[in-house]
Amino acid sequence: MKFRNLIIKNIFRNKSRSLLAVFGIAIGVAAVVGLGLVTDNLSASTQKALTAGAADFSVISGNTGGGGGSPEGGGGPSGGGSQQLINQTTVTEIQQISGVANATGVLRTNIDLSDNSTSDSNSSNSTSESANPQGQGNFRMNMYSVIGIDSSDLSMDDIVITNGTTYSNGNEVIIGETAAQRLNKSVGDTLNISNQTFKVVGTYETGNFMDDQGVVMSLSKLQNLTGNTGEVSLILVKAADGTSATDLADTIEQKYSNELSTSTSLSGMDRMNNGLDVINSGSWAVSLLAVLVGGIVVIVTMMKAVSERTREIGVLRAIGWTKQRIMTMILGESLVLAVIAIVVGLVVGIGIVEIISATHLMMGIEPAFSAYLLLKGIGVALLLGLLGGIYPAYRASRLAPTEALRYE
Template identity: 70%
Template sequence: MKFRSLIIKNIFRNKTRSLLAILGIAIGVATILGLGLVTGGLATSAQQALTADAADFTVIAGTTGGGGGPDGASGGGAPGGQGGQQLINQTKVSEIQQISGVQTAAGVLRTNVDINETNNTTNSTSSSTSTSGSTTGPSGGSGQGNFRMMYSVIGIESSNLGLDDIVITNGTVFSSDNQVIIGEMAAQSLNKTVGDSIVLSNQTFTIVGTYETGNFQDDRGIVMSLGKLQSLSGNTDTISLILVKATNGTDASSLADIIESKYPNELSTSTSLSGMERMNNGLEIIESGSWAVTLLALLIGSIVVVVTMVKSVVERTREIGVLKAIGWTNKRILTMILGESLLLSLMAAIVGIIIGVSVVEIISSTQIIRGIEPAFSAILFLEALAVAIFLGIIGGIYPAYRATRLSPTEALRYE
């Protein structure tokens, strides 16, 4: 009988023991593979969710004044009051758009205004507002005790709202210069809703939608088309900042450095990746937990292999004694036991990979874990295979060593 055939035959001499060993190792491999698929999918889904539409960083004037810096939470908060911000020539938008690695560049004009509600009636559609340098708060009236509230007015093209984390919660986006959308907090303060009108700089606008950004200041604002706000404010062909989204595969930080080096002392950038950094920290914790489970699976798998192979050696003590008596060397016996252990682990790896992939696919298709797609990769499958080989070697070393230490005379007397 050939040596390889003997190894295969030895594995199946006790089918129950071998099948239990294969199942135990397979569960460990399936656990490792499944965790890798889910953790990788979670990382990918989180990154896609964080960077699906929002800008990766903001470009502002090289020298700012009056608190004109962008807000990290939304890719660029409102600058300081009117006159307190450094504006950028709008031609810079098209120039930055042409830089390699830039997917989208969008200009944004921001300003703050006092809004005075002069008609606080129950029919909010008929109420009007106006901008003024000395106005009262949104509660209406002009008596003593009312306080002034500043509201952001943002000019941006409707197709670029996602870059500034502006999400429509009710109604639609504006489609003409006489339409605006209003932040949820501003709508509550001003008692406005979709279909109402609002007056800015003596011009009446129709509110066609409400929005949220998660940024307190922006949610107390009004958004209109960029061109219209430029006309109202007299800032023709100028903007407050540029929102930039990098193409897939382009490092946003490196791209920001390129833009700064192209416009030294003229433009600066402010990355808005704090949310991504927090998510990455969370993913690192998840990955650490995954590694802990992986190590536990490796430990259990190693114990299963060791117990199985030790029992196999014990049951075959007389056989090993005969083999040594007829001239088998310790090296050959060592190779046989390790070969059985490796083959057992490789068979378990195949079963484990099938189980792991099947379970993850079932979880994905049934949406038990929503929004996560398995992150299949050749490296992950190779890692699972490497784990099986590792278990086979580690689990077979002691039983193989024990077999080589058997004395032929004692082994032949073993009952």
């Protein structure tokens, strides 16, 4: 009988013992593959769900001083600002940088819309920052954020239409839910801004209190109102799939050294990534525990097999089998069991994840199939088979023929 045929035959001599070994290894494979299908794509799925098309970070001017308006909206259209605006051509330049999926310019300012709460008549002080200092505190209570951005890029600024539609021309605006309540405005009403009348065509939410207490219009219209033609307060940037937003931000800062800087909003993404790292670490811990359990099951099973075949091993040694040949036989049996367990583990691991995914118990998370993950599962099985068989094989090879033959 050929040596490899003997190894396969020995496996099926005790089916229950072999099934126990296969079960132990399959647990490790199923855990590694099943958890990997979820966690390997968890970071991307979570990031996609959280951002949902929003910009990853913003770019602002790195120079401070007078001139222009403030990106924070500190002055009205005619007011000064503590930070310079950015030439709109820079938006196109950043869009051309490798790794940038989208870049859009945004102009921001603050305007007093208090008169609009009761009337659409002319508001003489609607855009003036030089109001009477005596009434400055009162004045700021009536300041509203006005944002200029192309309607096609609203999602970049986390602006979600809650009612009505977005603006399609320069005389239309959308108003934040908070501002709509304070000004008693709804879809179809008109709003007077800088002595011009605008139609409210929709309401929006961003989740940011300051932005929800504001109005959004087309970028070109706000540029005309403020006299900042061809300039923006900030540039929203979204990284392409597979591109690190942090690395991309560093690239932009290096390219425009002393001219532009990126916002600190990436700290929120960093915290999210740190949380995902904890989840991944937990997944690895569970996988390693499953592998440990599988390894113990294999070792116990193979040790039992060696113990039951002590006389057989003694006979083989007596007829001239070497220690190396005995070790090879035991290790071969363990590896064959591992190969069988690979199939079982992959089917179980993938099957469970697919069933859970089909029942929508993992909303927003899609299993991430990859050759690397399958190779990792196969590697775990072979490693368990090898490690689980080394000690039993060593013990078998160390049996003295005379002692083994007397074993009952």
